[in-house]
Amino acid sequence: MLARTHSSQAVMSNAILLSPNSKVPSLQDIFSNQMMDRFEAGSTLFWEGDPAASVFEVVAGVFRIVRVLSDGRRVITGFIYAGELLGASLRDRYLYSAEAVTRVTVRRFGRNRFQEEILRQPELREQLFSRLSDELAAAQDQMVLLSRKNAEERVCNFLLLMTRRVAQACPAMPVVELPMTRLDMADYLGLTIETVSRTMTKLASRGVIAPAGRHSVVIVKPVTLASLAGESYADPYAAPIERCSGAA
Amino acid sequence: MLARTHSSQAVMSNAILLSPNSKVPSLQDIFSNQMMDRFEAGSTLFWEGDPAASVFEVVAGVFRIVRVLSDGRRVITGFIYAGELLGASLRDRYLYSAEAVTRVTVRRFGRNRFQEEILRQPELREQLFSRLSDELAAAQDQMVLLSRKNAEERVCNFLLLMTRRVAQACPAMPVVELPMTRLDMADYLGLTIETVSRTMTKLASRGVIAPAGRHSVVIVKPVTLASLAGESYADPYAAPIERCSGAA
DNA sequence: CGACATGTTGATGCGTCTCAAACGCAGTGG
DNA sequence: CCACTGCGTTTGAGACGCATCAACATGTCG
Numbered sequence A, B: 001m002l003a004r005t006h007s008s009q010a011v012m013s014n015a016i017l018l019s020p021n022s023k024v025p026s027l028q029d030i031f032s033n034q035m036m037d038r039f040e041a042g043s044t045l046f047w048e049g050d051p052a053a054s055v056f057e058v059v060a061g062v063f064r065i066v067r068v069l070s071d072g073r074r075v076i077t078g079f080i081y082a083g084e085l086l087g088a089s090l091r092d093r094y095l096y097s098a099e100a101v102t103r104v105t106v107r108r109f110g111r112n113r114f115q116e117e118i119l120r121q122p123e124l125r126e127q128l129f130s131r132l133s134d135e136l137a138a139a140q141d142q143m144v145l146l147s148r149k150n151a152e153e154r155v156c157n158f159l160l161l162m163t164r165r166v167a168q169a170c171p172a173m174p175v176v177e178l179p180m181t182r183l184d185m186a187d188y189l190g191l192t193i194e195t196v197s198r199t200m201t202k203l204a205s206r207g208v209i210a211p212a213g214r215h216s217v218v219i220v221k222p223v224t225l226a227s228l229a230g231e232s233y234a235d236p237y238a239a240p241i242e243r244c245s246g247a248a
Numbered sequence C: 001c002g003a004c005a006t007g008t009t010g011a012t013g014c015g016t017c018t019c020a021a022a023c024g025c026a027g028t029g030g
Numbered sequence D: 001c002c003a004c005t006g007c008g009t010t011t012g013a014g015a016c017g018c019a020t021c022a023a024c025a026t027g028t029c030g
Helices: A014-018 A027-031 A111-120 A122-148 A151-166 A182-189 A193-205 A222-228 B014-018 B027-031 B111-120 B122-148 B151-166 B182-189 B193-205 B222-228
Strands: A036-039 A044-046 A054-060 A063-068 A074-080 A097-100 A104-110 A175-177 A209-211 A216-219 B036-039 B044-046 B054-060 B063-068 B074-080 B097-100 B104-110 B175-177 B209-211 B216-219
Touching (some): A054 A111, A074 A122, A074 A182, A104 A111, A122 B074, A151 A216, A151 A222, A182 A193, B027 B122, B063 B182, B074 B122, B074 B182, B104 B111, B111 B122, B122 B151, B151 B175, B151 B216
Antiparallel strands (some): A036 A104, A044 A097, A063 A097, A175 A216, B036 B104, B054 B104, B063 B097, B175 B216, B209 B216
């Protein structure tokens, strides 16, 4: 669950992540010679409690990070997109299951070799550390959301997060892909599918968003959406999506 | 918010933390020459959004990690006990406020010097990384709690956590100190003070716990408490408090 | 002793969950 | 090409858990 965030809940900077002009070694580089594995949507990469044998780089597709209570209640603690890492927290066992939301492609790296590589290269260490910090920041934001925000704020927050994440050149009215089902969204937001559905419908009827097919939404009023998300004091430091100039 | 956990939500191992037989340099060691600062209960060590100038080691007392939404809703994302670090995530600004729950003593270390020290000493890096991972695991457990657990499960979970944390030689009927107020507990558990109070009363009337003064509780039935906490699948790996043999 | 903070207990309301049914889209086979 | 089927989603009615508001008890400190 290595979601890179900007200040608090936010976007992954591809510039840093992929380091296109790589003089500096990047975390991705150590995966570049590894074999690609493909999985169908719905398949499980690893299970909560499994010995943590590998670290994965997500090359394409989206994963969900799942935890389940003994009576079946399900919690999704995050979504992992292409360019991010899975299982990099380097504990003996995975703390969660990783399930493919879409068809996915990953590169696998042995845990020990990954750890050695990290030990050897200071720049990689730096990046890994930075990602852990980002992930921790995201986790704290999520705690705030789950602790004190109502259904509408949660859904708006989620839509904003997804908008920033795909970061598609930020037009005034971005179209956001939502590859996951309503159930996934519900389990991520601590709600039920019905509540998520009702909230989305209400937002649409108010003209804040507009449905665009099963798995995407047009953000009609990004500013309204942001104010409805009930950001915390610290969040104004994060770049709002509507502020990004030029770069269409 | 560097809470060390055992497997998932759990205890800080003093053996690792304080490294009493220190051949290996410990994170604490780099603070050992620093001046001690003392603060009264209720005072704020640093504010959410402040430039992250320092890293702190808590020598004595307890802090709460606080985030506030723009309309005043308050969330506590963690409690920091003696032996743990504050502000070590090494971002430009603090992501949360740190407030003293009790009278506290801390050692301060300049952020840059701390970072240099971390860069220079592999063992410290290892420890810091391990703590970050533990903190992340704790954050995920908390997300599960806030997302899907009811009031009773939350309170029981909290009491268990506190029991493991103080780790007082685990008698059959441990006495747990709760230095924080009901409001703190409520803001940590995503509840109101009234609900926390009612839940505690109900647990007491059922003989699971017994009040022992304002700020401490006797855990009368640890096993019952654990089952009421609604642990997740992974948690059985964590040592339950009643299993610890000998060591009285 | 009074003033204030903290905690408990009670009555009521609201937001979300639960249960249930209908809808819509995608894929399939006739 | 279209009915058929299955799954995800939407929509509705009612129930329930926790929040809210309020009163009171207790502890603490001047």
